[in-house]
Amino acid sequence: MSGTAEFPGRIPAPYxxxxxxxxxxxxxxxxPELLPGRRPLPPGDMGDAAPHxxxxxxxxxxxxxxxxxxxRATQGNMISLRDIQKVFxxxxxxxxxxxxxAGLGVEMIRLFQAELEHFxxxxxxxxxxxxxxxxxxxxxxxxxxxxMQGLAVLPLFAGFDTDAPDAASAGRIFSYDVVxxxxxxxxxxxxxxxxxxxKSALKKRxxxxxxxxxxxxxxxxxxxxxxxxxxxxxxxDLTRKLFPTVFTATADGAKRVPxxxxxxxxxxxxxxxxxxxxx
Amino acid sequence: MxxxxxxxxxxxxxxxxxxxxxxxxxxxxxxxxxYAGGVLFVAENISTTLHKISELYDRIGFAAVGRYNEFExxxxxxxxxxxxxxxxxxxxxxxxxxxxxxxxQTLGAIFTEQTKPFEVEICVAGVGSSPDDDELxxxxxxxxxxxxxxxxxxxxxxxxxxxxxxxxxxxxxxxxGAFRLALKALSSIGGENGKDRTVGAELLExxxxxxxxxxxxxxxxxxxxxxxxxxxxxGDAETPDTGGSGQHSDEPSKPDAEGGEKxxx
Numbered sequence: 001m002s003g004t005a006e007f008p009g010r011i012p013a014p015y016x017x018x019x020x021x022x023x024x025x026x027x028x029x030x031x032p033e034l035l036p037g038r039r040p041l042p043p044g045d046m047g048d049a050a051p052h053x054x055x056x057x058x059x060x061x062x063x064x065x066x067x068x069x070x071x072r073a074t075q076g077n078m079i080s081l082r083d084i085q086k087v088f089x090x091x092x093x094x095x096x097x098x099x100x101x102a103g104l105g106v107e108m109i110r111l112f113q114a115e116l117e118h119f120x121x122x123x124x125x126x127x128x129x130x131x132x133x134x135x136x137x138x139x140x141x142x143x144x145x146x147x148m149q150g151l152a153v154l155p156l157f158a159g160f161d162t163d164a165p166d167a168a169s170a171g172r173i174f175s176y177d178v179v180x181x182x183x184x185x186x187x188x189x190x191x192x193x194x195x196x197x198x199k200s201a202l203k204k205r206x207x208x209x210x211x212x213x214x215x216x217x218x219x220x221x222x223x224x225x226x227x228x229x230x231x232x233x234x235x236x237d238l239t240r241k242l243f244p245t246v247f248t249a250t251a252d253g254a255k256r257v258p259x260x261x262x263x264x265x266x267x268x269x270x271x272x273x274x275x276x277x278x279x
Numbered sequence: 280m281x282x283x284x285x286x287x288x289x290x291x292x293x294x295x296x297x298x299x300x301x302x303x304x305x306x307x308x309x310x311x312x313x314y315a316g317g318v319l320f321v322a323e324n325i326s327t328t329l330h331k332i333s334e335l336y337d338r339i340g341f342a343a344v345g346r347y348n349e350f351e352x353x354x355x356x357x358x359x360x361x362x363x364x365x366x367x368x369x370x371x372x373x374x375x376x377x378x379x380x381x382x383x384q385t386l387g388a389i390f391t392e393q394t395k396p397f398e399v400e401i402c403v404a405g406v407g408s409s410p411d412d413d414e415l416x417x418x419x420x421x422x423x424x425x426x427x428x429x430x431x432x433x434x435x436x437x438x439x440x441x442x443x444x445x446x447x448x449x450x451x452x453x454x455x456g457a458f459r460l461a462l463k464a465l466s467s468i469g470g471e472n473g474k475d476r477t478v479g480a481e482l483l484e485x486x487x488x489x490x491x492x493x494x495x496x497x498x499x500x501x502x503x504x505x506x507x508x509x510x511x512x513x514g515d516a517e518t519p520d521t522g523g524s525g526q527h528s529d530e531p532s533k534p535d536a537e538g539g540e541k542x543x544x
Contacts, residue, residue, distance in 0.1 A: 011382070011384070016385070026363065031367065034366065034367060122355055
């Protein structure tokens with residue numbers, strides 16, 4: 001720690017300067033050691049050094065967007081965590097999920113949340129949804145060095161665009177690549193090792209006019225299919241009562257779907273698969 | 280060697296104090312008070328975009344009077360400090376008192392080291408789980424820090440407003456009660472011949488730190504929500520004029536109508 005988060009004392013000069021509204025830039029000048037991209041790493045591939053998070057799905061609905069993630073983190077062939085949370089609200093109207101190195105991913109989410117809140121407080125209004133998405137792309141670019149050493153993190157970003165003319169067209173999904181490329185998805189997307197299977201499931205099942213409740217069920221079905229074929233994705237854990245994390249972003253803001261509701265949907269999906277394993 | 284004029288330190292400090300105090304007292308007032316549901320901020324502010332009241336962190340608010348660019352600079356610094364600390368440690372580690380102390384150190388240093396002091400008075404308010412846990416700090420241009428007992432006033436003729444608040448304040452007030460009290464205090468000065476005046480919703484900037492909420496609890500009270508808090512009499516009179524004050528004094532603002540003449544500037 002450089003001591004900049006310590007007070008009381010006089011407010012340090014960088015805080016009093018007329019500067020940008022970016023929290024990442026602020027940390028770069030007052031506490032660069034807190035930024036993941038600035039951390040030196042020993043040479044070599046560190047792909048197996050830390051737990052990996054896997055599958056996140058997001059899909060649009062007529063109320064906005066739904067994002068869901070499974071709960072498993074793996075390290076090599078071991079399951080390292082059974083109840084990890086990989087989907088979070090980024091701010092009042094947007095959601096972020098991560099796949100890849102879990103520790104760095106969670107750090108990226110905290111930094112992104114702080115960035116959005118910081119901007120909102122300093123400027124008096126939130127960034128536009130596309131502004132938030134582009135800011136996230138910039139942050140990924142800063143991590144490229146680490147990513148090339150096997151510690152890659154990829155986010156999935158989705159939100160309710162408050163500038164959109166109506167709720168049915170307000171849901172937006174953005175995906176990224178490891179160099180910071182940003183791509184807006186039309187209907188649905190998934191990231192992580194189970195994403196191929198989740199996307200195939202969504203390709204067959206997705207309908208554009210569904211409401212958030214139905215979209216939640218489609219998301220859980222897609223995660224079930226991903227868990228079925230990808231060993232790194234965890235299915236609904238009925239024994240421990242661990243079910244996917246699901247968030248919605250609608251005109252009412254970003255909200256976590258209550259556990260009881262997710263449990264009911266998950267149990268219904270599992271029960272239906274007992275009858276018909278192919279879904 | 281050139282002859283240097285001697286000015287005593289007392290004189291320099293006195294001049295700076297007088298300069299700052301005079302300019303602050305020209306500004307419109309801001310009232311902050313603790314009530315059952317949280318902490319209420321009411322500022323007289325004709326601008327709808329340049330705020331005197333804002334959020335510092337989850338349960339900490341900021342209010343100021345004086346020179347806008349100077350207190351805006353302090354507000355920005357406060358947000359930066361709070362966000363950095365919350366990110367480095369945990370959100371719960373960001374507290375009102377250390378922030379107030381950092382402001383005090385900074386204002387004090389500027390007052391003694393620079394030719395021109397900051398012409399500001401600021402408040403750092405933290406909302407607790409009960410009114411007893413609320414913290415209201417008032418900081419002045421010279422770096423003094425005061426821990427206020429449930430309510431505070433900044434700006435010109437603060438003594439007069441404080442006496443209104445002192446009389447009417449208690450921690451069991453609801454939002455409407457607290458707002459009416461703050462409005463009564465703001466209305467108690469500036470009328471003709473020391474009488475009350477009517478302060479309309481369009482002159483007010485209002486926000487609360489909501490005790491019952493989780494996470495970021497700062498919220499502004501605007502538009503219809505603010506109109507709903509205003510006393511009846513100002514609802515039907517679109518433009519506040521002295522003719523409306525007769526109706527307005529049906530509200531419990533009568534006792535202050537007299538005895539305030541001395542404090543006119």
